[in-house]
Amino acid sequence: MKIRTESKDGLATVTVEGEVDSAEREKVGKAIRGLLDGGASRFVFDFERVTFVGSAGISCLIEARKEALSRRGGIALVRPAPVLRKVIHDLGFEAHFPVYASVEEARSALTDPPPSGSSPPRR
Numbered sequence: 001m002k003i004r005t006e007s008k009d010g011l012a013t014v015t016v017e018g019e020v021d022s023a024e025r026e027k028v029g030k031a032i033r034g035l036l037d038g039g040a041s042r043f044v045f046d047f048e049r050v051t052f053v054g055s056a057g058i059s060c061l062i063e064a065r066k067e068a069l070s071r072r073g074g075i076a077l078v079r080p081a082p083v084l085r086k087v088i089h090d091l092g093f094e095a096h097f098p099v100y101a102s103v104e105e106a107r108s109a110l111t112d113p114p115p116s117g118s119s120p121p122r123r
Helices: 025-037 055-070 082-091 103-111
Strands: 002-008 011-020 042-053 074-078
Touching: 002 025, 011 025, 011 055, 011 103, 025 055, 042 055, 042 082, 042 103, 055 074, 055 082, 074 103
Parallel strands: 011 042, 042 074
Antiparallel strands: 002 011
């Protein structure tokens, strides 16, 4: 698994490639924790190249969401691979993980508050 992160003004982008399983959980968790410690409260997860996600990977997403919300932030997924999209759907987590077509679109959604009563786009 490969993981790249960048952060600016409280908005972090996390790009993951490969398998996110229990063996990689610590690596992902450490990266997210480092971003949180650096002041990030909004997260864009680019998972287009994720080939497998296990319960440990979903757990990392849930924990990141919880931490982001506690800091008045949020999270967004970008182009999740079909395997991840299926897991999120099967677990009923679609309402908790908005999906966007591009990193730029997700960043914009997390930076600009949505109009009252609207919901994020589903891609």
